[in-house]
Amino acid sequence: MTAVNLSWNGHLRPGASAAVGFTGAWTGRNPVPTAFTLNGQKCGS
DSSP: OOOOOOTTSSOOOTTOOOOOOOOOOOOSOOOOOSOOEETTEEOOO
């Protein structure tokens, strides 16, 4: 996935901020995960 700016929000002044949104869709199977990590650290038991 790649994110790019729109024509109207390509430049921010120093100290400015921007919010990022995400809209997605999924088709197909969604199996139960066998492992989960956060920042490279295993979660759960």
